[in-house]
Amino acid sequence: xxxxxxxxxCVGLAIILYIWIQLPWxxxxxxxxxxALWMLLTRRGQQAASITAVGISTLKQxxxxxxxxxxxxxxxxxxxxxxxxxxxxxxxxxxxxxxDDTAIVMRGGxxxxxxxxxxxxxxxxxxxxxxxARDAQGKPLASPEIVVAANLPVRGGGPDEEGSxxxxxxxxxxxxxxxxxxxxxGRKFQPGMRELVVGTxxxxxxxxxxxxxxxxxxxxxWTVVGVFAAGNAFDSEVWGDxxxxxxxxxxxxxxxxxxxxxxxxxxxxxxNAALAADPRLAVEADTTGNYFSKQSEGTSKIIxxxxxxxxxxxxxxxxxxxxxxxxxxxAARARExxxxxxxxxxxxxxxxxxxxxxxxxxxxxxxxxxxxAWLIFNGYxxxxxxxxxVGQLSFAFKVSPELLLSGLKWALAIGFVGGxxxxxxxxxxxxxxxxxxx
Amino acid sequence: MKYLHLIWAAxxxxxxxxxxxxxxxxxxFLLFGMLDAVRSGFDDAGKSANGAQRLQTGSKLSFIDTLxxxxxxxxxxxxxxxxVAYVNWFGGAYQDPHNQIFSFAVSxxxxxxxxxxxxxxxxxxxxxxTRTGVIVxxxxxxxxxxxxxxxxxxxxxxFAQRDGSKNWSxxxxxxxxxxxxxxxxxxxxxxxxxxxxxxxxxYNRGMVGWYVSRVxxxxxxxxxxxxxxxxxxxxxxxxxxxxxxxxxxSWMKQLADIGLIVGSIMGAVFFTLLLLSGNTMMQxxxxxxxxxxxxxxxxxxSRAVMAMVLAESVxxxxxxxxxxxxxxxxxxxGMRAQMGNxxxxxxxGGIWMRGLLLMLVVGLLVGALPALRAMRLNIVDALAGR
Numbered sequence: 001x002x003x004x005x006x007x008x009x010c011v012g013l014a015i016i017l018y019i020w021i022q023l024p025w026x027x028x029x030x031x032x033x034x035x036a037l038w039m040l041l042t043r044r045g046q047q048a049a050s051i052t053a054v055g056i057s058t059l060k061q062x063x064x065x066x067x068x069x070x071x072x073x074x075x076x077x078x079x080x081x082x083x084x085x086x087x088x089x090x091x092x093x094x095x096x097x098x099x100d101d102t103a104i105v106m107r108g109g110x111x112x113x114x115x116x117x118x119x120x121x122x123x124x125x126x127x128x129x130x131x132x133a134r135d136a137q138g139k140p141l142a143s144p145e146i147v148v149a150a151n152l153p154v155r156g157g158g159p160d161e162e163g164s165x166x167x168x169x170x171x172x173x174x175x176x177x178x179x180x181x182x183x184x185x186g187r188k189f190q191p192g193m194r195e196l197v198v199g200t201x202x203x204x205x206x207x208x209x210x211x212x213x214x215x216x217x218x219x220x221x222w223t224v225v226g227v228f229a230a231g232n233a234f235d236s237e238v239w240g241d242x243x244x245x246x247x248x249x250x251x252x253x254x255x256x257x258x259x260x261x262x263x264x265x266x267x268x269x270x271x272n273a274a275l276a277a278d279p280r281l282a283v284e285a286d287t288t289g290n291y292f293s294k295q296s297e298g299t300s301k302i303i304x305x306x307x308x309x310x311x312x313x314x315x316x317x318x319x320x321x322x323x324x325x326x327x328x329x330x331a332a333r334a335r336e337x338x339x340x341x342x343x344x345x346x347x348x349x350x351x352x353x354x355x356x357x358x359x360x361x362x363x364x365x366x367x368x369x370x371x372x373a374w375l376i377f378n379g380y381x382x383x384x385x386x387x388x389x390v391g392q393l394s395f396a397f398k399v400s401p402e403l404l405l406s407g408l409k410w411a412l413a414i415g416f417v418g419g420x421x422x423x424x425x426x427x428x429x430x431x432x433x434x435x436x437x438x
Numbered sequence: 439m440k441y442l443h444l445i446w447a448a449x450x451x452x453x454x455x456x457x458x459x460x461x462x463x464x465x466x467f468l469l470f471g472m473l474d475a476v477r478s479g480f481d482d483a484g485k486s487a488n489g490a491q492r493l494q495t496g497s498k499l500s501f502i503d504t505l506x507x508x509x510x511x512x513x514x515x516x517x518x519x520x521x522v523a524y525v526n527w528f529g530g531a532y533q534d535p536h537n538q539i540f541s542f543a544v545s546x547x548x549x550x551x552x553x554x555x556x557x558x559x560x561x562x563x564x565x566x567x568t569r570t571g572v573i574v575x576x577x578x579x580x581x582x583x584x585x586x587x588x589x590x591x592x593x594x595x596x597f598a599q600r601d602g603s604k605n606w607s608x609x610x611x612x613x614x615x616x617x618x619x620x621x622x623x624x625x626x627x628x629x630x631x632x633x634x635x636x637x638x639x640x641y642n643r644g645m646v647g648w649y650v651s652r653v654x655x656x657x658x659x660x661x662x663x664x665x666x667x668x669x670x671x672x673x674x675x676x677x678x679x680x681x682x683x684x685x686x687x688s689w690m691k692q693l694a695d696i697g698l699i700v701g702s703i704m705g706a707v708f709f710t711l712l713l714l715s716g717n718t719m720m721q722x723x724x725x726x727x728x729x730x731x732x733x734x735x736x737x738x739x740s741r742a743v744m745a746m747v748l749a750e751s752v753x754x755x756x757x758x759x760x761x762x763x764x765x766x767x768x769x770x771x772g773m774r775a776q777m778g779n780x781x782x783x784x785x786x787g788g789i790w791m792r793g794l795l796l797m798l799v800v801g802l803l804v805g806a807l808p809a810l811r812a813m814r815l816n817i818v819d820a821l822a823g824r
Contacts, residue, residue, distance in 0.1 A: 064717055064720065065717050065721070067713065067717075068713050068714050068717045071709070071710055071713055072462075072710045072713070072714060075706040075707065075709065075710040078706055079702075079703050079706050079707075082702075108604075109531075109535045109593055109595060109604050110535075110595055110596075111531070111535055111536055111538060111595045114502065115529060115595045115596045117596075117641070148500065148502065148503075149499075149500035149501060149502045149503075150499065150500050151498065151499070151500050151501075151678070161688070162688070163688075163692055164500060164501060164692060217499075218499045219499075219672075219674060219676060249499065249503065250674075282602070310469065310473075310703060313465050313468060313469050314465065314469065314706075314707060316461070316465050317461070317462045317465035317466055317469075317707075317710070317711075317714075318462075318710070320458045320459070320461040320462045320465075321458075321459075321462050321710070321714045323458050324455055324458040324459060324462075324714075324718065325717075327454060327455070327458070328455070328721060382694075382695070383692075384692075384693060384694050385689075385692045385693050390500070390501070390502055392692060
């Protein structure tokens with residue numbers, strides 16, 4: 001009988017937790033409002049409030065064991081938020097790289113830009129298609145680009161330590177197609193020269209990428225003449241003149257892909273249809289928004305799954321820590337609680353008071369963990385070999401308000417479960433035995 | 439040892455508290471086992487006795503640039519080189535262009551360089567005599583239900599055939615199995631003939647992605663690597679030669695700084711654990727004050743009482759930790775089966791050693807304060823409840 005009842009509690013709890021995690025922020029506010037009204041207006045609510053006040057005022061005497069709950073939950077929330085911020089930052093960087101009004105054209109069946117090869121004829125034909133925006137001179141905003149990889153010495157690494165950077169050979173229209181790109185130091189490269197402009201992310205990661213310095217790309221020496229910032233994945237790249245890059249890497253007239261600016265987002269379908277109808281072309285087009293989201297999907301999902309699994313295991317540990325603390329607290333206050341019940345307080349206010357006390361500790365822990373994660377990791381840059389590219393992609397962790405909110409939700413959920421069973425125990429304690437206990 | 443019974447009884451004096459604490463310890467060591475398996479998997483990638491004998495020679499330009507096939511003959515002339523094989527990245531996909539499968543176009547002697555990969559002699563024979571033959575990894579064959587003799591349609595995301603089509607068709611002639619965990623990603627791989635590949639596509643024109651050479655003497659690896667790079671110095675296809683170990687280490691480092699991530703998570707976990715079990719031990723000693731005083735009255739020395747409290751906390755950590763690591767063994771087994779191409783080590787002797795050491799250290803740290811308190815206990819005060 002006892003076992004069945006406990007099982008029932010567990011199933012009920014699981015359902016409550018599931019709904020809780022899914023709850024949007026306005027749902028939380030409504031819940032909070034209803035709860036506050038109950039506490040203020042009903043008799044039992046007022047009883048609960050006064051028991052809670054007693055419990056909280058004695059917290060100071062149990063500083064050590066209360067700290068276990070707070071710090072345990074802070075650890076869970078901190079780790080969870082940091083890992084999710086990594087996944088979010090990675091996905092966000094790639095998402096911002098694309099948009100709905102630019103499209104990328106690659107050879108059919110290519111999973112990414114790097115794997116695609118377009119011959120010279122295709123790169124001439126594609127810019128003629130319908131739906132492409134034009135610049136002031138009436139030229140189509142289409143940029144045939146070549147993407148290759150280069151090994152460069154890593155900044156602050158050993159003498160032989162090299163990393164891979166993605167090099168993009170671009171034509172003049174590249175800047176028009178991506179207006180978010182700004183030169184922040186030096187100048188643009190000159191066509192036909194062995195000059196490079198480097199992204200801020202690449203500059204942070206590799207040695208010698210300051211304007212005026214020289215680096216070896218392939219067998220030739222190139223001069224860095226400028227630094228650009230775009231706030232997305234391009235920041236991790238190094239750009240040079242398409243013809244010169246193709247020459248160095250022995251690619252001749254072929255290019256990797258063509259990126260075009262559409263006259264408006266709705267023009268994509270007609271643009272795509274025009275390409276498909278052209279018998280000279282065997283290509284596939286996609287909006288860059290779609291393309292880059294797809295590239296980030298796999299990796300960011302893996303990081304999310306890892307983050308949630310690690311968080312879940314840690315949460316179980318912290319939950320048992322909280323249970324331990326609260327059972328001890330209830331045991332220590334057994335007489336006090338029994339006295340309250342003897343003079344007429346009902347079971348529910350006792351349960352609510354203990355739950356509230358645990359959840360208050362959990363909230364403190366959640367805030368602490370979220371704050372730590374935000375202080376340490378917001379804007380922290382990491383890098384990885386991104387899917388679909390051939391260079392290191394550097395990205396910043398993004399501790400967003402949504403992440404912090406979900407961290408708090410986790411914290412409160414842990415506190416709820418951690419306080420639930422001790423609360424039930426307190427409410428079910430036979431008054432007479434508890435009063436006799438020394 | 440003769441006090442084990444006493445320590446055990448003390449530990450389970452309050453069953454609920456001990457069990458709750460144990461679960462927390464179990465989860466901490468479960469995480470430790472899993473994360474350390476990932477970390478050591480990444481650390482050990484490419485670190486094998488066979489791997490140490492192999493040198494990888496790739497283009498100095500970047501990892502996607504290629505080298506002329508003629509260079510192979512020159513590599514073989516370098517003193518200290520036993521044999522040279524070559525490979526190209528094929529970029530194969532099965533069923534859907536986005537479902538990529540690791541596939542290499544290899545020279546005939548490629549598998550000779552990897553004695554840790556098990557292929558039956560008949561399969562080798564069949565591979566050598568079938569132009570369109572491929573050898574597939576055991577895990578991959580299981581996943582797609584491939585059998586020897588099947589014809590499989592493949593797409594290459596990079597290379598088109600002479601007629602412009604990117605559809606390739608191969609005959610499965612054999613299955614390969616990795617005998618060592620360092621080579622386990624060959625279980626997920628497809629090997630095809632470089633010669634067939636080179637003749638069928640117009641894009642390649644006799645180029646090679648990288649060379650794999652075996653050396654006679656591992657201690658000579660550095661010298662051999664330098665000699666290989668000297669061959670093409672100042673040409674238009676300079677090379678960069680590394681031991682397989684260095685090459686995979688640099689790859690893993692570019693993929694992610696696993697050590698840092700794992701380190702910070704473990705830091706958070708163990709800090710919490712320290713506090714949690716420390717609190718439990720503190721409570722346990724506090725409520726047993728009078729019992730400890732009785733022990734002292736009976737003639738137990740202060741030092742013996744201290745040792746017993748320490749032993750109790752170490753025992754607590756050991757029980758929880760061993761259970762946690764056993765659970766981790768089980769979970770990591772599942773993870774390895776799920777994510778075959780990720781380098782995850784099994785929970786082996788090294789992880790157990792580190793885990794046990796950690797249990798001991800945390801146990802002693804956690805027990806230190808309560809033990810000191812128990813040792814300093816004044817019998818008269820404690821018995822009087824002061």
